[in-house]
Amino acid sequence: MLPDPLIIVGVCAPERRRYADRLSAATGRPVVTVGSRDSTVIASPLLGPAPFIAEMATEADLLHSPLADRMPPPPIICVVDATHMVDDLTSGVPLIEHPLPGTDDGDHGARARRAATLVEAASIVCLVGWEELETATLSMLMALASHLNPHARVRLSRSPEEDVRSLEASPPPPSSLPERAGWVCSLNHEHDPWMTDIRVATVRYERLRPFHPGRLSRTFDEMDAGRFGMILRSGGFCRIATRPHTLARWDHVGSAMWLDPLTTSMHDASTGQDIAFTGLDLHATLLFAALDEASVTDRELTSGPAGWRRFTDPLPPWPRDDSNDVESDTR
Structure with missing residues (x-):
């Protein structure tokens, strides 16, 4: 029963x-x-x-x-x-x-x-x-x-x-209901769908370098325009160079994107980009190349967080939560 x-x-x-x-x-x-x-x-x-x-x-x-x-x-x-x-x-x-x-x-x-x-x-x-x-x-x-x-x-x-x-x-x-999500399964190396189709794919992007916020914003526009296929869902974690001490949740569906600040814990300091993408007719090579271009370059990397603060950041700000000294908001 x-x-x-x-x-x-x-x-x-x-x-x-x-x-x-x-x-x-x-x-x-x-x-x-x-x-x-x-x-x-x-x-x-x-x-x-x-x-x-x-x-x-x-x-x-x-x-x-x-x-x-x-x-x-x-x-x-x-x-x-x-x-x-x-x-x-x-x-x-x-x-x-x-x-x-x-x-x-x-x-x-x-x-x-x-x-x-x-x-x-x-x-x-x-x-x-x-x-x-x-x-x-x-x-x-x-x-x-x-x-x-x-x-x-x-x-x-x-x-x-x-x-x-x-x-x-x-x-x-x-x-656990959140652990059923495909993007979570992908990040946990457990993505094994019951059904497959030649048009449907889930791919995982992993990098250590933070994103340049200006170039990432342009990549969002390219995703929305369908340059990499029809990306229907993506989720995971990311780090923005102008906000280097805060790990963010990447939450995207269709044409909508949210970047939610999660933690400033040193335990998560080594986490860079770890994002799963699900969609139709995906061009993973082009997508990953665009995301790589949105990351900080070798020269930018050497300048460190002090230099990254000078980057133009068009992403919505995260208001400060003084109760725990962690920035928090949603895009």
Whole structure:
């Protein structure tokens, strides 16, 4: 018997809701809709002990929800509209039009990031609305989902009942939701997707030299223009020469990029660039060459942090967090 609850996620609300309703009819479990500000209602005793299906709104933060904060986490079914999958990962629209202060839900591309993170956290990815698509397109989409989350079972969904049976027969994914993401698997030397396609690739870039912020910004523009293929998702860690003492999280989906400061710990001082890229028709050699050109040169390297401070830095600043003497913000 499947654990309780069954969590249904996905950024396409109509498809997600229809799937949850069909699963409810098949299992007899009621559907509880979880929104962005009411996820804690799940802990209420008013729901009683009966198993249920949690249909999570697009705005709901799965990774920080009490629903998923269990050991082991409950099954997560990500419903993906096959006809819109690539568009969802490249959309520049925000997650919320009028976000709460202090959040990045209103950022350019925030909805695309949510689409990626839901696939990355899933136990099983169910593609719906696929029937009219060509076989080559289906192969690419299934491989893309598998590259984004190598631990998830990926299915062309015919019915929720069949999907649940497949889920029951599958080995459990890692208990830590972030460790399921393809970019994390790549950095951990564990990226082995169930499905592959000639158009889909994941590549890893590792270097010690920090990036020159001006040249890196131009490389971002080239990525967005498709010079290196269609880079749909990249994640990892990087270091900017003008901010050499702070290791940053590289978080990119479609046309949106966030650089989040992480730590100034000496333990991480030897970490330079370690980034995984997933996309379609990638030109890895060109991409890596451009990233190398965005790094500091031999002459610049010898000048050290004192000289790097003179570089033009067009990247958004990181406001200082005086509570721990670490710069912190998001791009």
